[in-house]
Amino acid sequence: xxxxxxxxxxxxxxxxxxxxxxxxxxxxxxxxxxxxxxxxxxxxxxxxxxxxxxxxxxxxxxxxxxxxxxxxxxxxxxxxxxxxxxxxxxxxxxxxxxxxxxxxxxxxxxxxxxxxxxxxxxxxxxxxxxxxxxxxxxxxxxxxxxxxxxxxxxxxxxxxxxxxxxxxxxxxxxxxxxxxxxxxxxxxxxxxxxxxxxxxxxxxxxxxxxxxxxxxxxxxxxxxxxxxxxxxxxxxxxxxxxxxxxxxxxxxxxxxxxxxxxxxxxxxxxxxxxxxxxxxxxxxxxxxxxxxxxxxxxxxxxxxxxxxxxxxxxxxxxxxxxxxxxxxxxxxxxxxxxxxxxxxxxxxxxxxxxxxxxxxxxxxxxxxxxxxxxxxxxxxxxxxxxxxxxxxxxxxxxxxxxxxxxxxxxxxxxxxxxxxxxxxxxxxxxxxxxxxxxxxxxxxxxxxxxxxxxxxxxxxxxxxxxxxxxxxxxxxxxxxxxxxxxxxxxxxxxxxxxxxxxxxxxxxxxxxxxxxxxxxxxxxxxxxxxxxxxxx
Ligand code: NG1
Ligand code: ZN
Numbered sequence: 001x002x003x004x005x006x007x008x009x010x011x012x013x014x015x016x017x018x019x020x021x022x023x024x025x026x027x028x029x030x031x032x033x034x035x036x037x038x039x040x041x042x043x044x045x046x047x048x049x050x051x052x053x054x055x056x057x058x059x060x061x062x063x064x065x066x067x068x069x070x071x072x073x074x075x076x077x078x079x080x081x082x083x084x085x086x087x088x089x090x091x092x093x094x095x096x097x098x099x100x101x102x103x104x105x106x107x108x109x110x111x112x113x114x115x116x117x118x119x120x121x122x123x124x125x126x127x128x129x130x131x132x133x134x135x136x137x138x139x140x141x142x143x144x145x146x147x148x149x150x151x152x153x154x155x156x157x158x159x160x161x162x163x164x165x166x167x168x169x170x171x172x173x174x175x176x177x178x179x180x181x182x183x184x185x186x187x188x189x190x191x192x193x194x195x196x197x198x199x200x201x202x203x204x205x206x207x208x209x210x211x212x213x214x215x216x217x218x219x220x221x222x223x224x225x226x227x228x229x230x231x232x233x234x235x236x237x238x239x240x241x242x243x244x245x246x247x248x249x250x251x252x253x254x255x256x257x258x259x260x261x262x263x264x265x266x267x268x269x270x271x272x273x274x275x276x277x278x279x280x281x282x283x284x285x286x287x288x289x290x291x292x293x294x295x296x297x298x299x300x301x302x303x304x305x306x307x308x309x310x311x312x313x314x315x316x317x318x319x320x321x322x323x324x325x326x327x328x329x330x331x332x333x334x335x336x337x338x339x340x341x342x343x344x345x346x347x348x349x350x351x352x353x354x355x356x357x358x359x360x361x362x363x364x365x366x367x368x369x370x371x372x373x374x375x376x377x378x379x380x381x382x383x384x385x386x387x388x389x390x391x392x393x394x395x396x397x398x399x400x401x402x403x404x405x406x407x408x409x410x411x412x413x414x415x416x417x418x419x420x421x422x423x424x425x426x427x428x429x430x431x432x433x434x435x436x437x438x439x440x441x442x443x444x445x446x447x448x449x450x451x452x453x454x455x456x457x458x459x460x461x462x463x464x465x466x467x468x469x470x471x472x473x474x475x476x477x478x479x480x481x482x483x484x485x486x487x488x489x490x491x492x493x494x495x496x497x498x499x500x501x502x503x504x505x506x507x508x509x510x511x512x513x514x515x516x517x518x519x520x521x522x523x524x525x526x527x528x529x530x531x532x533x534x535x536x
Contacts, residue, residue, distance in 0.1 A: 001106050004045065007149040008102040011142045013038030015100075024085075024093040026361040026507040028076025030065050033135035040075045040139045042096045044126070044146025045109055047077055050089060051124035051152065053116055054080050058155070060169035062162050063130035063139050067215070067259035067283040070252040073135045075143075082170030082181075082423025084363045124152040127168055129160035131218040131285045132246040157186065161218050161286035163426030164189055170423050181422070186225075194229035196418035197432050199411065204439040205236040211279040212431070213243045213268050215257025219286030220244025223428060235439075242271050257281050258288040258382050258427070263459070266300050267292060278445050280434075282427040288382040289427040291434065293445050301449050306343035308434060309333060309378035311448060312386050314351055315437045316374060316416065322409035323399065329392050332356060334365045334377035337477045337502055338459070341517055346452040357475040361507060362425060383425040386433070388417040412440075455498060457517035458528035462536055464512050467505035470535070476504045485534060492530040496523045503535045 014035050016022065022029060022039060029039050043061060051059040060078030068074070077085040077093070085093070092112055099105040113120050126147055130136035140156065147154040157168055164186060171184035182192040214220035223241055230237055243256045253259065256268035258281040267273040268281065275296040282289060291303035313333050320329055333347050333355045347355050358364040362383055369375025373392040378384025396414040401407035419436070421429040438448065464470070471481040479486040485503070493499050501516035512535055516528035 001110070003149040004106050004109065004146075005102050007145045008038075008041065008105055011038045011041035011145065013042065013097060013099075021094065021098045024090040024097070026363070027066065028062075028074055028085075029093075029097065030068065030072060030074030030508065032071055033065075033073035033133065033139070036073050036075060036135070036139055037142045039097050041142040041146045042099075042105065043075045043077065043093060044143040044152075045105075045150060046089070046093050046096050047126045048124045048147060048150040048152040049092075049109070049112060049116070049118055050077065050079075050085070051126060052113075052118045052120065052122045056123040056125060058125040058127050058169055058172045060165050061126055061128040061143055062160075062165045062285075063128070063133075063136045063143070064162055064218075064285040065131075065133065066162070066285045066287070067253050067257060069254075070133060070249045073133050073139060075139065078166055078169045078423075080169065080173045082166040083366060084424070087363070120150075124150065125155070125172075126152050127155040127157060127165070127172055129157040129165040129168070131162070132159060132221075132249070133252065134249050159218060159221075160186065161222050161426070161428065163287050163421050163424050163429065164222065166423035166426075167421060190226045190229040193226070193419060193429060193432065196415050197230065197436065198234075199415035200419050200432075200436045201235055201439060202408065202412065204436075206238070206435055207438055207442065207444060208278055209238040209240065210435070211240045211242055211271075211274075211277055213256050213261075213279065213281040214241060214286070215253050215260075215282055215284045216243050216245050216248070216251045217253065217257070217282070217284035217286065218246065219282040219284075219427060220246055222286065223282075226428060243268065253284045258283040258290045261290045261292060261302065262304055262381050265302060267294055280431060282431075283382075286427045287425050289430045289434075290382045291445060291448075295446075301445070303445060303448060304340075305378035305380045305382040305384055306335070306339050306454075307448065307451075308382065308430060309335065309339075309376055309384060310343050310347055310351070310451065311437055312433065313347055313353055313376045314451075315440065316376070316386065316413070317351055317353060319409045319413050319416075320374070322405055323396070323413060324402075324406055325395055325399065328395060329373035331374045332369065332372035332376070334358060334368045334375060336360050336365065336379055337475060337504075338380040338515055340380065340454045340457060341498070341500055342452045342455045350452075357477070359472075359476045360504070366424070378425070382427070382430075385422070385425045385430065386416070386420045387422060388420075393417055455517040455519070456521040456524040457515065458524045460514045460528050460532050461506075461509070462503075462512045462514055462532045464505075464535065467510060467512055470503065470505040470512055472502075472504050477502045479503060488534045489531050492527060492534065496527050499523065499527055501527050501531045503531055
């Protein structure tokens with residue numbers, strides 16, 4: 001207790017105005033970096049408790065604010081298998097962080113340990129990393145003080161992408177077991193992905209050069225490093241890394257990156273887009289991916305998370321068929337309400353695969369995807385992955401092929417399961433998956449874009465007095481409160497063809513979001529504005 005008290009005094013939490021508290025949200029704690037020192041210290045305390053509760057397995061802590069501006073930062077916890085912190089524990093994080101004094105903090109800490117039957121003398125281990133934000137350096141010091149005060153083994157992996165940290169947590173905990181996920185080092189990550197990429201390509205060639213915009217974030221140096229592990233000539237791999245300047249923090253996520261491309265629906269202005277060149281953007285911590293090109297005739301064309309999801313589902317579905325496993329393995333596609341309606345129709349009617357809709361936030365999608373043998377999940381913003389169950393992995397290895405085609409399908413599936421990050425959405429791993437699929441299908445980005453036509457849509461952010469008044473049901477697609485609002489939205493939607501609209505409170509900002517889609521662009525805009533006026 002004395003050690004925690006003394007260390008906590010060095011890392012005070014900045015009090016909020018009366019009635020407001022810090023909450024562990026979809027992305028952990030995320031805000032202006034200068035508010036985060038005390039919060040990060042307390043998250044360190046929780047990570048040590050979590051490790052002790054989880055039989056001393058390693059817990060991860062990642063310091064990043066993803067696509068947010070450079071002045072922000074954030075801190076989140078990664079569970080032993082590399083997935084996000086169990087939801088129940090988000091409340092414990094909130095309780096620790098909002099304790100009003102150092103003494104109360106120790107009280108909450110000890111009460112949690114007692115209630116959860118945690119042995120505070122058991123070993124604990126926390127592995128951590130951070131993105132390229134300058135504030136990360138001091139936040140790591142706060143975290144290290146908490147680990148020191150609680151006698152926790154600390155492993156500092158320094159600067160990493162978020163998905164690399166998730167990989168390292170799982171690799172650390174599975175090392176030396178039959179479920180070993182990979183060597184628990186940054187090099188181990190590159191080697192695993194490069195080897196799996198080679199097996200998945202099976203001698204095929206990449207279909208043209210690719211420009212990768214790294215949002216001036218951690219993805220830049222990491223992708224440059226990773227490229228050293230890939231034999232470029234062998235696969236015709238011609239990747240140009242742009243926006244990879246991490247020495248000027250102020251340009252992080254500035255007019256570039258996956259979030260810019262998705263929300264502004266245009267290519268980053270720098271470097272000047274070359275018509276026809278295949279391009280993609282990562283976000284500031286390299287867990288989101290958006291593809292696009294500027295068409296000499298029709299202008300900017302974007303291939304977002306829904307496209308990546310349907311591309312993966314289509315390819316993997318065909319492989320499962322060729323592998324003779326269609327009746328054995330259940331494939332499901334998980335989306336949120338923000339998925340374009342045309343993608344949902346394409347997946348259910350053309351690919352004949354079930355689509356499940358969950359609330360926003362990848363933890364919800366991840367959880368539902370785990371219920372399938374092969375669970376494909378992506379948010380429209382480009383964050384997602386494909387999960388393979390132990391049964392699926394076993395089937396890829398154990399099925400006796402009756403033909404060379406069946407063998408090829410089984411081997412390709414096994415390679416994809418190694419190539420695709422199983423812990424969390426990973427832009428670098430997802431990019432390689434997309435490249436493998438396009439190479440197998442011999443598709444250009446235009447071929448990919450031709451699979452279906454997106455319904456015109458519009459997303460608007462609406463300032464409201466109190467966003468907590470907005471309660472939803474049906475995976476956030478309908479409002480329960482304020483009373484009467486949903487009836488008004490329904491009436492507005494009925495005025496348009498092929499239309500859909502919903503409103504919900506943002507989980508990461510103090511505002512509501514309205515999404516609308518309809519048969520034409522002007523109708524989608526009009527509907528979005530009508531709904532915005534209803535909830536304003
Ligand atoms: P909120 O602010 O709850 O809409 C946003 C994104 C989510 C998710 C989280 C976490 C949209 C519409 N919402 O959530 O998809 O990625 O941030 O980063 O893009
Ligand atoms: Zn991110």
